Amino acid sequence: xxxxxxxxxxxxxxxxxxxxxxxxxxxxxxxxxxxxxxxxxxxxxxxxxxxxxxxxxxxxxxxxxxxxxxxxxxxxxxxxxxxxxxxxxxxxxxxxxxxxxxxxxxxxxxxxxxxxxxxxxxxxxxxxxxxxxxxxxxxxxxxxxxxxxxxxxxxxxxxxxxxxxxxxxxxxxxxxxxxxxxxxxxxxxxxxxxxxxxxxxxxxxxxxxxxxxxxxxxxxxxxxxxxxxxxxxxxxxxx
Amino acid sequence: xxxxxxxxxxxxxxxxxxxxxxxxxxxxxxxxxxxxxxxxxxxxxxxxxxxxxxxxxxxxxxxxxxxxxxxxxxxxxxxxxxxxxxxxxxxxxxxxxxxxxxxxxxxxxxxxxxxxxxxxxxxxxxxxxxxxxxxxxxxxxxxxxxxxxxxxxxxxxxxxxxxxxxxxxxxxxxxxxxxxxxxxxxxxxxxxxxxxxxxxxxxxxxxxxxxxxxxxxxxxxxxxxxxxxxxxxxxxxxxxxxxxxxxxxxxxxxxxxxxxxxxxxxxxxxxxxxxxxxxxxxxxxxxxxxxxxxxxxxxxxxxxxxxxxxxxxxxxxxxxxxxxxxxxxxxxxxxxxxxxxxxxxxxxxxxxxxxxxxxxxxxxxxxxxxxxxxxxxxxxxxxxxxxxxxxxxxxxxxxxxxxxxxxxxxxxxxxxxxxxxxxxxxxxxxxxxxxxxxxxxxxxxxxxxxxxxxxxxxxxxxxxxxxxxxxxxxxxxxxxxxxxxxxxxxxxxxxxxxxxxxxxxxxxxxxxx
Numbered sequence: 001x002x003x004x005x006x007x008x009x010x011x012x013x014x015x016x017x018x019x020x021x022x023x024x025x026x027x028x029x030x031x032x033x034x035x036x037x038x039x040x041x042x043x044x045x046x047x048x049x050x051x052x053x054x055x056x057x058x059x060x061x062x063x064x065x066x067x068x069x070x071x072x073x074x075x076x077x078x079x080x081x082x083x084x085x086x087x088x089x090x091x092x093x094x095x096x097x098x099x100x101x102x103x104x105x106x107x108x109x110x111x112x113x114x115x116x117x118x119x120x121x122x123x124x125x126x127x128x129x130x131x132x133x134x135x136x137x138x139x140x141x142x143x144x145x146x147x148x149x150x151x152x153x154x155x156x157x158x159x160x161x162x163x164x165x166x167x168x169x170x171x172x173x174x175x176x177x178x179x180x181x182x183x184x185x186x187x188x189x190x191x192x193x194x195x196x197x198x199x200x201x202x203x204x205x206x207x208x209x210x211x212x213x214x215x216x217x218x219x220x221x222x223x224x225x226x227x228x229x230x231x232x233x234x235x236x237x238x239x
Numbered sequence: 240x241x242x243x244x245x246x247x248x249x250x251x252x253x254x255x256x257x258x259x260x261x262x263x264x265x266x267x268x269x270x271x272x273x274x275x276x277x278x279x280x281x282x283x284x285x286x287x288x289x290x291x292x293x294x295x296x297x298x299x300x301x302x303x304x305x306x307x308x309x310x311x312x313x314x315x316x317x318x319x320x321x322x323x324x325x326x327x328x329x330x331x332x333x334x335x336x337x338x339x340x341x342x343x344x345x346x347x348x349x350x351x352x353x354x355x356x357x358x359x360x361x362x363x364x365x366x367x368x369x370x371x372x373x374x375x376x377x378x379x380x381x382x383x384x385x386x387x388x389x390x391x392x393x394x395x396x397x398x399x400x401x402x403x404x405x406x407x408x409x410x411x412x413x414x415x416x417x418x419x420x421x422x423x424x425x426x427x428x429x430x431x432x433x434x435x436x437x438x439x440x441x442x443x444x445x446x447x448x449x450x451x452x453x454x455x456x457x458x459x460x461x462x463x464x465x466x467x468x469x470x471x472x473x474x475x476x477x478x479x480x481x482x483x484x485x486x487x488x489x490x491x492x493x494x495x496x497x498x499x500x501x502x503x504x505x506x507x508x509x510x511x512x513x514x515x516x517x518x519x520x521x522x523x524x525x526x527x528x529x530x531x532x533x534x535x536x537x538x539x540x541x542x543x544x545x546x547x548x549x550x551x552x553x554x555x556x557x558x559x560x561x562x563x564x565x566x567x568x569x570x571x572x573x574x575x576x577x578x579x580x581x582x583x584x585x586x587x588x589x590x591x592x593x594x595x596x597x598x599x600x601x602x603x604x605x606x607x608x609x610x611x612x613x614x615x616x617x618x619x620x621x622x623x624x625x626x627x628x629x630x631x632x633x634x635x636x637x638x639x640x641x642x643x644x645x646x647x648x649x650x651x652x653x654x655x656x657x658x659x660x661x662x663x664x665x666x667x668x669x670x671x672x673x674x675x676x677x678x679x680x681x682x683x684x685x686x687x688x689x690x691x692x693x694x695x696x697x698x699x700x701x702x703x704x705x706x707x708x709x710x711x712x713x714x715x716x717x718x719x720x721x722x723x724x725x726x727x728x729x730x731x732x733x734x735x736x737x738x739x740x741x742x743x744x745x746x747x748x749x750x751x752x
Binding site: 025026027029030033037038039066067068069071072074075180181182183207209210 | 292293294295336337339340342343409632634637639640641643646648649651652653654674675676677695696697698699713
């Protein structure tokens with residue numbers, strides 16, 4: 001049983017949880033999938049932009065979001081909506097886990113020997129090449145964090161795409177894609193500069209889906225990895 | 240005065256955009272030639288009209304004698320002066336708070352006949368408005384909204400009747416196509432797209448599953464005055480993604496139906512996807528053309544279907560003439576059987592664990608319109624290349640509630656792509672393709688000036704050379720495009736208009752004089 005489902009069961013009881021699960025599948029899953037794999041907003045997040053509070057989430061489920069495809073609920077009682085509020089909250093909640101490492105030493109590794117801060121931000125400082133990690137501890141489990149350190153391409157952050165561009169003049173540019181459409185592409189290159197190109201000026205646009213420039217940290221000792229995981233897991237951005 | 244002479248030399252139909260597809264044949268082609276391959280690069284916005292909603296804007300405007308009638312989400316109409324983009328009147332409908340809608344509070348356009356404008360509404364009514372004022376002339380209920388019915392389609396005027404389809408396939412409605420007297424609003428006939436007990440076709444539904452068999456009619460069809468037949472595409476059977484409760488072919492879902500315009504009686508049907516379990520509504524515009532077929536001139540119906548096959552039928556008889564895969568698909572053998580029936584590949588139906596299939600539920604194309612140019616004799620189709628993982632579950636029918644029995648997600652780790660394809664109607668083979676970064680929800684317009692207009696998903700509206708696919712002009716509207724382009728004369732000057740983001744953009748060679 002998945003952690004979030006266990007949380008729902010613990011909170012609501014088995015029978016009610018089954019009803020809520022059925023309501024989620026019937027009313028929500030069409031667009032939101034399992035929370036993070038649908039074509040609507042990602043619900044497996046500790047922070048929902050439209051619903052900072054449970055009351056706001058209740059109101060959204062009940063009335064929809066005007067001007068978007070999120071419809072008002074039809075045929076759901078207030079009790080059922082409250083069940084969905086708890087269900088959705090549980091989707092974005094990571095069950096707290098004990099970590100064995102020393103977060104303080106992990107922080108030193110992050111900014112020092114590991115040079116993680118050269119590419120990642122944490123708490124408003126650091127590089128911009130990789131995803132901002134200021135809230136990563138609220139979104140990922142310690143095991144997942146450890147896997148990403150040892151095997152960076154095992155799980156690439158959503159929307160992160162490495163691209164290799166070749167201009168008509170033969171110049172090659174590697175960077176992280178910031179935006180793209182049929183006619184142009186914008187990238188942050190490896191020197192942290194933003195470049196914008198018309199595709200008519202490019203000979204080739206190669207997208208390295210599932211690839212990362214991040215090196216593996218498997219050369220770190222076991223305790224060092226523990227410490228780094230403990231630090232990353234402590235980054236919760238107030239969540 | 241030269242422009243006025245030119246305008247007078249053109250028939251009214253050419254100056255105007257009188258119906259959803261420009262003509263009742265579904266061509267979405269303008270005979271206007273002022274905008275050409277040579278001067279298209281000089282096109283500029285003439286005006287922009289902003290709507291005050293943020294819902295998806297799917298309307299295809301109708302233009303009559305300098306007035307554009309555009310429907311706005313959720314069920315409103317605005318009349319604009321095409322010379323300036325200034326508002327002449329607005330109709331604003333107050334909707335009840337219990338309307339059911341699948342995929343946004345959308346409306347795809349109005350119809351106009353004489354002094355009236357016709358609008359289908361999200362609360363499943365058909366409304367006639369005074370074309371001069373926007374005042375309501377009559378307002379009739381098409382179907383009960385509490386059962387999940389809604390009207391999002393642009394009505395089609397055929398002689399003295401207003402033809403209107405229905406949406407609600409995701410709520411287990413029983414679909415139909417209606418005709419109403421244009422003067423009074425009295426219903427003239429109804430054709431049920433799912434047969435009733437005892438009628439022919441119920442044998443294609445398990446048990447009583449036909450009662451909630453869906454089969455919506457939510458995209459505007461076409462009409463052949465010579466044969467007096469209306470052609471209309473029908474939607475998916477319900478529930479969408481689990482066919483266990485409705486084994487059989489599920490007639491007349493995912494079909495094109497040909498019905499007598501005066502009586503609504505079925506003349507023939509052709510089902511593209513029997514027993515669909517992937518939500519591949521055949522709600523595309525049937526395109527009617529007369530072309531030589533194996534040496535003999537025939538009345539044809541062209542249909543680029545959501546299921547990734549392109550079809551040619553004889554529109555007088557429904558005879559299957561050609562089926563050709565035109566977009567990547569993995570659910571059926573590449574060749575259809577001699578009668579045009581797909582030969583399914585095993586293990587491609589949705590499962591609890593998920594099944595990867597191309598295309599996904601959005602299909603190889605969707606509700607947005609194709610275009611046929613009588614000049615190039617090519618069919619221009621905006622296509623999508625996107626795989627999906629399909630999941631099934633069990634849902635019991637409950638009136639007015641979702642009736643899906645599954646869902647789909649786009650294939651993880653893959654970026655979908657789109658392309659405008661110029662298909663040879665006789666073979667289904669593209670003469671050229673214009674690739675797009677992502678699949679777009681824009682319809683296509685061709686013009687006698689040699690241009691093909693289409694929108695990209697990210698908001699660029701652009702013009703291609705109709706014979707080569709070469710890019711000639713583009714304008715970044717800044718909004719996503721879910722609508723169909725149209726073209727008409729305003730003060731004798733050709734304009735091209737498209738709804739993009741939350742605005743209508745009108746383009747031409749000069750601004751207001």
